[in-house]
Amino acid sequence: MKITGVKTFLMHVGNPPPDAIATATTTQRGHTWSARNWLFVKVYTDDGITGLGECSGWPRVIETAVQDLAPLVLGEDPFDIERLWQKMLIATMGHGMTGIVGSGAMNGIDMALWDIKGKALKTPVYNLLGGKVRDHIRIYGHAGTPERALSLKERGITGVKTGGVVNTVEKVDAIRKAVGDEMDIMVDAHGPPWFTTKDAILVGRALEPYSLLFYEDPVAPENVDAIARVQDAVNIPIAAGERHSNIWGARQLIERELVDVLQPDTGRVGGITQLKKLAAMAESHYIMIAPHSGSLGPVAEFAALHVLAAIPNGLILERVEDDVPIRYKVAHPVLKQEKGFLKVPDGPGLGVEIDEEVVRANPSRGNVSVPGDPADGAYEPGTWDEHVYIQQRYRRGTSLKRFK
Numbered sequence: 001m002k003i004t005g006v007k008t009f010l011m012h013v014g015n016p017p018p019d020a021i022a023t024a025t026t027t028q029r030g031h032t033w034s035a036r037n038w039l040f041v042k043v044y045t046d047d048g049i050t051g052l053g054e055c056s057g058w059p060r061v062i063e064t065a066v067q068d069l070a071p072l073v074l075g076e077d078p079f080d081i082e083r084l085w086q087k088m089l090i091a092t093m094g095h096g097m098t099g100i101v102g103s104g105a106m107n108g109i110d111m112a113l114w115d116i117k118g119k120a121l122k123t124p125v126y127n128l129l130g131g132k133v134r135d136h137i138r139i140y141g142h143a144g145t146p147e148r149a150l151s152l153k154e155r156g157i158t159g160v161k162t163g164g165v166v167n168t169v170e171k172v173d174a175i176r177k178a179v180g181d182e183m184d185i186m187v188d189a190h191g192p193p194w195f196t197t198k199d200a201i202l203v204g205r206a207l208e209p210y211s212l213l214f215y216e217d218p219v220a221p222e223n224v225d226a227i228a229r230v231q232d233a234v235n236i237p238i239a240a241g242e243r244h245s246n247i248w249g250a251r252q253l254i255e256r257e258l259v260d261v262l263q264p265d266t267g268r269v270g271g272i273t274q275l276k277k278l279a280a281m282a283e284s285h286y287i288m289i290a291p292h293s294g295s296l297g298p299v300a301e302f303a304a305l306h307v308l309a310a311i312p313n314g315l316i317l318e319r320v321e322d323d324v325p326i327r328y329k330v331a332h333p334v335l336k337q338e339k340g341f342l343k344v345p346d347g348p349g350l351g352v353e354i355d356e357e358v359v360r361a362n363p364s365r366g367n368v369s370v371p372g373d374p375a376d377g378a379y380e381p382g383t384w385d386e387h388v389y390i391q392q393r394y395r396r397g398t399s400l401k402r403f404k
């Protein structure tokens, strides 16, 4: 079998429904949701089998990177996944090799190759990864209010994550009271330095009584020593990893045991090849895997399910299931959660296909997140339009008061 073509499918994802905006965290509201894009990749072969993959990271840019990489795999045997992955990596040397654009592009092609191999061998991808250790994958949803958390619970979902940027302790307290002890709660501080490291520790300590499943990106994840300080000082499992690509990007988090939960993004980590290796590295340090999926489309979700089915240290999968209705139009079959779990797909390959018409009908119209407006309340009045990454959002007294 030979690879005969690589094609990209870039689409605008559209606005979330009004109720999702109303219940989003401040950080989510502060971003231009309408700028979300999904990028799918199809790899074609001379015997008619096609493979499907997905890329995240910066889809409009990654689309060009995929097109640049495509000639490297044309004419190659799609079964040689590791060799082709290495060939693509070397080709990105002039672009820095370990960044999310290169990894995002390789991610889509790699995922499609696993899909092709599964289809050719008439077996699901999880069988190529060692076989199933579980049939169902537990998921968690997002909630900014107790009401929203309760509605997830009523749908059977057993885990909920809330934003940790303002009024975090108060919010977690209200959610815990609403949903009881049987639902897992997670807090995501979203990485940017909303907190100094000391304040991330203070907030983390205040959250200790709530038995969180994890405290995510308490500090900017670029600063691994700051993560180490939070890890040492706070008795909550620490989670990070959504911004890191490939085994080298996440290596320190694993080897130094800076996280208890690793959150590779299934669209930009470098594909199923990297996910499986990272999971093994994490396993040797007793670190669990909870793939990041906040802004991804449905194809990456299928890939995450196959990997989580086949690794011993799969914890839970992030799933924002009612963000955009188009999620359920662009790909089939549609996965439905039951009692807080998704059934692992049993079709050959990944078991998912996209509707190319839906992609064509939704052309990309831009692809950056920008801060919202001063009314979001996440910045000291008068400082919102400074647009800098590194700043304390409030005077410290005010800031910490907001976390009580």
Ligand SMILES: [Mg+2]
Binding pocket: 188, 190, 216, 217, 242
């Ligand atoms: Mg996150």
